[in-house]
Amino acid sequence: MKPNANNLWLYQILLLVAVFVAWHVLTATEILPPFFFGKPLTVLEKTWEWFASGKIYMHLGITLVETALAFIIGTALGLGIGLWLALSPLWSALLDPYIKAMNSMPRVILAPIFAVWFGLGILSKVALGVTLVFFIVFFNVYQGVKEVSPVVLNNARMLGASSRQLLRTVYLPSATSWVFSSLHTSVGMAFVGAVVGEYLGSAAGVGYLILQAESVFDINTVFAGILVLTAFALALDGLVTFAEKRLLVWRPAQGETEPL
């Protein structure tokens, strides 16, 4: 049976199992030292224990709340400021070097500052996530507004649109479509912000669990944490794909034809 579109998922799962088996064999025969590489069975056991005892839910919940807040606030700010700067050439020209500078700065170095400002609770992680999400959304909105077809714009103006109506019916939909195309990246970034923030200093969250395990060289728990994070990153991505399909019906998919 050759892999094809229908049974591809089966091969994908087999590949995963194969990796785990290889990992198991290599560590069980001590070709790879289990102290540094962990044992897959212990990792799975640890993961199971987290869910069975319910210990993980609180941490996972906090990480997801941080992700959601960072995503929502970052997107709102990026949309608002992106629209404003794209429609106001003067401010855009004035702020241009600062935006470039802030975007090229590695945002992780801000984490200690946010920790001082907002404490070790979820706010400092949200702030870090927001700085990551904001720029992705901002640049996409800015681009979205700049790329509005001049013909569509002139058409709306000839049909009598006021500048507010232009904003609502032309600029905003165009910008949101660009935001949606960057949604995968920005949700991922919100997640990264939350976990990295936790890892750098926190009292709860999956990043915190990983940090704790690492400090006592419990490599199996570190891998378990990574496993859980990966699974949820995948789930978030699926959620985005679903939302995208629902909200961007007006956009032609690649190669889509629809005979009448």
Next chain:
Amino acid sequence: MSPPNNGAALALENITVTFAARSDGAPPYTAVRDTTLVIGRGEFVSVVGPTGCGKSTLLNVAAGLLTPSGGRVLVFGGNLSGLNRCAGYLFQADALLPWLSALDNVALGLVYRGTPRPEAHERAREWLARVGLSGHGHRYPHQLSGGMKKRVALAQTLIMDPQILLMDEPFSALDIQTRQLMENELLDLWSADRKSVIFITHDLEEAISLSDRVVVLSAGPATHPIGEYPIDLPRPRDVAEIRLTPRFVELHRDIWHTMKDEVMKGYVQSQKA
């Protein structure tokens, strides 16, 4: 030369449009020079000219989207400043809002004007039916064929009931059959309430079969009218059949005689560019 244009629907008087140079050192580009064009009330005027001769520029001036460097625009005798609120504009390229369904696109102008949404949709549905698209209102522009998009665009413009209709090669992207269909439909819709129309095209046959008058423009740059021909063909017309009448052939030959040299000039210029 200042004819009494107060009775005209639209008068472009001594219009000159010069664009600033795009790169340093290049001379400014004059697209239109000293052009006067008067459209009477209820008159259908076609403007023909070689490709790239500044026809669209002239139309943008009439729409108020572009302020001319010289000359003035009169709309029903009044000086035009800002957008031309009496005019509807049918663009050459796709101008529908891609994120709105066909129905919402047609209703858009009414919604802008403050018409309550249910009423706007009701009238949009009537207009979709009038252009032969009932039942397609829920479709998005990318789900429509080229001809259907043009119908939606036509409904979107005509629902506003503009007194002046500006059309910029609206059918140039359509295949010949769809095109003749659309031309006949346009004539039907036009004859119902006789709007004043400027119809830009590079297709002389289209111009003659639709219009009351054909204006020929010179090749660019610095386009100006070089001939005006009243079209005395009887109405109502069928655009496919009228092309076979002797009078049509005669008119075509006369106008083509004027146009030929300009088309050649335009061709040579486009080769140089």
